[in-house]
Amino acid sequence: MNDTKPKLNQIEKLKQLTFLDNLLGFKFLLKWLFICSIVGALSGTASAWFLMALNWATNFREQHLWIIAFLPLSGMLIIFFYEKLNKEASRGNNLIIEEIHQPKKKISFWMAPLIFVGTVATHLFGGSAGREGSAVQMGAALADETNSWLKLKKRDRRILLMCGVSAGFASLFGTPLAATLFALEVFLIGAIVYEAILPCLLAAVVAYWVCNLWDPGHSHYIIQNIPDLNVLNILIAVLAGIVFGLTGRLFANTNHFINNSFKQYIPNVYAQPVVGACMVICFLLIWGDTQYIGLGLDTIENAFHVQQPYYGFIIKILLTAITLGAGFKGGEVTPLFFIGATLGSALSGILPLPIDLLSGMGFVAVFTAAANTPLACILMGIELFGASSAVYIAISCVVAYLFSGHNGIYSSQKIGSAKH
Amino acid sequence: MNDTKPKLNQIEKLKQLTFLDNLLGFKFLLKWLFICSIVGALSGTASAWFLMALNWATNFREQHLWIIAFLPLSGMLIIFFYEKLNKEASRGNNLIIEEIHQPKKKISFWMAPLIFVGTVATHLFGGSAGREGSAVQMGAALADETNSWLKLKKRDRRILLMCGVSAGFASLFGTPLAATLFALEVFLIGAIVYEAILPCLLAAVVAYWVCNLWDPGHSHYIIQNIPDLNVLNILIAVLAGIVFGLTGRLFANTNHFINNSFKQYIPNVYAQPVVGACMVICFLLIWGDTQYIGLGLDTIENAFHVQQPYYGFIIKILLTAITLGAGFKGGEVTPLFFIGATLGSALSGILPLPIDLLSGMGFVAVFTAAANTPLACILMGIELFGASSAVYIAISCVVAYLFSGHNGIYSSQKIGSAKH
Known part of the structure; x- marks a missing residue:
């Protein structure tokens, strides 16, 4: 992480700046407003389609339980496509966390369609699993794909990946603030650094909004009985x-x-x-x-x-x-x-x-x-x-x-x- | 900060522990439940009295505006008492932040009564000021006072001071979660470390609860009109x-x-x-x-x-x-x-x-x-x-x-x- 962080004496210099500091802040804001709009729109759309596909898969399975007999075959097909198209993508969230820690190479675009189809198949044929890892992986893969033409510096690409994580999480669960903190917290236990807080929040809010435009429906829960504190x-x-x-x-x-x-x-x-x-x-x-x-x-x-x-x-x-x-x-x-x-x-x-x-x-x-x-x-x-x-x-x-x-x-x- | 943090190889060892890790967690929890109950009770009570005194001072001033003529005299008296009793305490929040960064010596108990009386006097005689700094200073001074007989180690005293900050803030504004994060965020720009998250939360919740027992009344605000996101x-x-x-x-x-x-x-x-x-x-x-x-x-x-x-x-x-x-x-x-x-x-x-x-x-x-x-x-x-x-x-x-x-x-x- 250290190599991507400005050195401390450089940081101390920031204390002296006033007008220039604001100008740099403005440039930072505009840059990430632009990037996060793209990442948020892509990831929000992917999550919406994904949520709709999962709804369909769940309903279909519950109405045609015989389909569960094909669970072994679907598993083999999932492994087959990962082996053929991009084996590394099967490392999932850990691959993204490692890229955030120590950037090595671009995350394959294949991660997005593979995890989309793989997860829907898992649910269609009756496996027990979740969906946030899939949305996070789609978000990160789509974010890194935009970097093919954005060509960001090392530090910015790291923030971009975190934006992908945040956007995927936010749109999937409809919880933009939790998503922002999730992206900041997930790769390090017991500490967070704020350099990506604005980009992650913007990506989360845009993705949440775009996802809602497709109206895939998020789950809601109500806690009504809250006793007094004692x-x-x-x-x-x-x-x-x-x-x-x-x-x-x-x-x-x-x-x-x-x-x-x-x-x-x-x-x-x-x-x-x-x-x-x-x-x-x-x-x-x-x-x-x-x-x-x-x-x-x-x-x-x-x-x-x-x-x-x-x-x-x-x-x-x-x-x-x-x-x-x-x-x-x-x-x-x-x-x-x-x-x-x-x-x-x-x-x-x-x-x-x-x-x-x-x-x-x-x-x-x-x-x-x-x-x-x-x-x-x-x-x-x-x-x-x-x-x-x-x-x-x-x-x-x-x-x-x-x-x-x-x-x-x-x-x-x-x-x-x-x-x- | 580094000297108070366990070394990284020690931390990596924690990954191996299972049962011992839980036992240490349980010891940590019991210790801070005990300490935070004391800090929270003291700080919550101090904040409640302080809120009541401020209410009284504000009402008295608004009904007897001639009292503002004594603002210059009250200022001289505030300075006089600080000079005589504990000059260092006049550095206020910065003194606490510095003790959290680099522990030097016990915060004087005088900080609590001085800031209590000084702030009430400032408001009674018509100055324009706030109150959270005062509650935070009372919380930290009371917390450090309990350390006279708790005799905590360097790292724990640092957490104790943060608990004092959290307890003071929580009880003053009636916002325990904001207080927890305030105590974690206030001494460092752009990063937080979680080692004190549980103690700060416990101190905040206890202080909030104890303060409410005195029923000093917190301000409430309502936002009713929230437009759709676009x-x-x-x-x-x-x-x-x-x-x-x-x-x-x-x-x-x-x-x-x-x-x-x-x-x-x-x-x-x-x-x-x-x-x-x-x-x-x-x-x-x-x-x-x-x-x-x-x-x-x-x-x-x-x-x-x-x-x-x-x-x-x-x-x-x-x-x-x-x-x-x-x-x-x-x-x-x-x-x-x-x-x-x-x-x-x-x-x-x-x-x-x-x-x-x-x-x-x-x-x-x-x-x-x-x-x-x-x-x-x-x-x-x-x-x-x-x-x-x-x-x-x-x-x-x-x-x-x-x-x-x-x-x-x-x-x-x-x-x-x-x-x-």
């Missing part, structure tokens, strides 16, 4: 935060473990998705219910009103780890929402806080723990649930962050400062 | 952000300039407040209205509904710079709210955004620019005005941050990364 409620929120933190850690560790196990015990890359798919199908035949595959948006929404079973989050962790570990495509965040919301909902049986508040806290706190992005998750909670539950959301997110260890779902994340 | 509105928000940024910079520069002028041209420290007070009194005699002295909370509230004159913010900048530069006590933030809200309100005459939205944007964005704390200000906007105006608030704050230069009201702030 010592007991603060301590319960802390306790819930610990549980959410350990759960986020369990998710990350299970993901890494199953992914490594697939690689170790099934050396043939085409056999991996077949075995993974068969495990998912076996589960479905035994369980007889599709609640735990796909995105699970209905279950997430339900968790805010109806107490969920205690085992639900474990099933979702396993199915998601198997789906992604076997080579299927998609993000981790919506499964994390599912895991957190259902766990929070279940905890309402023993913790004296309202079910909708606990579900909302779990929704963002388990994600915080797995991704190590507390500020993004607090803002996400505020953007999705409103400002009135913000203190509870913040306590559970920050405590969960403390208890999730120094490893998360993104193995390329570096540590900027220890958590304790 | 390209034009985004660009207007950017434009307003530039104006707010330059205004914040003007405030910081005017403050430094008038403060230096007092020191240069009036070497006698007792003559400084007399001259400053006479300037304020002259203004009041000519102007014939007390709208621009004190906290100005009524005017701030009014700005959200009634368009304010264009010159209002200039008068407030000058009166505040004279009051504080001459040696009177109080913070800068409430005047910054006043300046931003009245300027935003005035701008509604030429910019096609609703008056309440522009006032709210100015309220937090001018503060962002002067204090270089964008995330704290975005969260403050959300906590005070609700989540629905968050995108507009964020755009104006981040753009204002870009346009305020690399100097702010806190001259001890260091630069963590350049703004552009």
Whole structure:
């Protein structure tokens, strides 16, 4: 990171500048307004189409459950196209995080269509996965593609990639502020630097607006019951935060473990998705219910009103780890929402806080723990649930962050400062 | 800062830990729950008494305007007590920021009563000043006082001071999340490190809760008219952000300039407040209205509904710079709210955004620019005005941050990364 940052004595000189400083600021603003408009428009459109395609895939699957029989075949095809077109793109978010840390080479444009089709196929044929990783990868790949003719300097390309991440996240979830912080937080644990804050915000806002023009529909959740703050409620929120933190850690560790196990015990890359798919199908035949595959948006929404079973989050962790570990495509965040919301909902049986508040806290706190992005998750909670539950959301997110260890779902994340 | 941070190879080791990592996290949590309860309770109580005293002082002054004739005398007494009891405490927030950067010695307990009485006197006798600096100084002084028997290590004392800042800010404004970010952001421009995020949040939440038990009453503001997001509105928000940024910079520069002028041209420290007070009194005699002295909370509230004159913010900048530069006590933030809200309100005459939205944007964005704390200000906007105006608030704050230069009201702030 140091090589892309101006040296400190140069920075100290900035303290002396006045008019020139404003002029440079204005140039910076105009440049990024222009670049972010392009990145935001491309990424917002991609996310909108992606959301519509996912809706279609989910509906089609639920109405034609026989299609799940083709899950093994679809997995092989996904691997085949990645192997043929751009194998490196299969490293997904980690590839982007590494490019932000240490720019090496342009991210292939193939990353965008591959992850689009791969994720829609995963959901169509019944895998358990998310979608934010896909939107982030499309955003970053499209952003880097614009750099083919923008030809930005090293430091600016780094900011451009962060804009792609921010734009993808913002348009997918309809949460521009959380997206801005996510792009700033995701590559470094425990620290952020603000040099990209304006570009990331602009890209996020434009992408959010463009995506909404296509009207793909974002999910909405409501927390109505917010108890007054007191010592007991603060301590319960802390306790819930610990549980959410350990759960986020369990998710990350299970993901890494199953992914490594697939690689170790099934050396043939085409056999991996077949075995993974068969495990998912076996589960479905035994369980007889599709609640735990796909995105699970209905279950997430339900968790805010109806107490969920205690085992639900474990099933979702396993199915998601198997789906992604076997080579299927998609993000981790919506499964994390599912895991957190259902766990929070279940905890309402023993913790004296309202079910909708606990579900909302779990929704963002388990994600915080797995991704190590507390500020993004607090803002996400505020953007999705409103400002009135913000203190509870913040306590559970920050405590969960403390208890999730120094490893998360993104193995390329570096540590900027220890958590304790 | 480096000497208080664990070395990087130690941090990398944390990636290997699992159970021990959780145990250390639990110890960290319990320790700071205990410490923050004390700091929060002390600081929250101090802020509540302080808010009540300020209310009393403001009401008394407005009903007995002859008291303003004693402004010069009160200034001399403030200086006298600082000179006799603890001269160093007069360096205020900068002293705390420097102790966080480079711990030297305990902050004197005298800082708390001196700033309490000094600020109440400033408001009672008609100076133009704020109150957050005072609450922050009380919080930090009380926190460091508890360290007399806690005897924390160097790194932990640094976090303790940040907790004091967070607790003071949270209880004063009733905004615990903004306070947490303010404590993390205020000593470094352009970067934050998360090691203190949990302690600062806990101290803020406890202080906020304890302060509310005393029921001192926090100000509330409402933004009702929030237009749909579109390209034009985004660009207007950017434009307003530039104006707010330059205004914040003007405030910081005017403050430094008038403060230096007092020191240069009036070497006698007792003559400084007399001259400053006479300037304020002259203004009041000519102007014939007390709208621009004190906290100005009524005017701030009014700005959200009634368009304010264009010159209002200039008068407030000058009166505040004279009051504080001459040696009177109080913070800068409430005047910054006043300046931003009245300027935003005035701008509604030429910019096609609703008056309440522009006032709210100015309220937090001018503060962002002067204090270089964008995330704290975005969260403050959300906590005070609700989540629905968050995108507009964020755009104006981040753009204002870009346009305020690399100097702010806190001259001890260091630069963590350049703004552009």
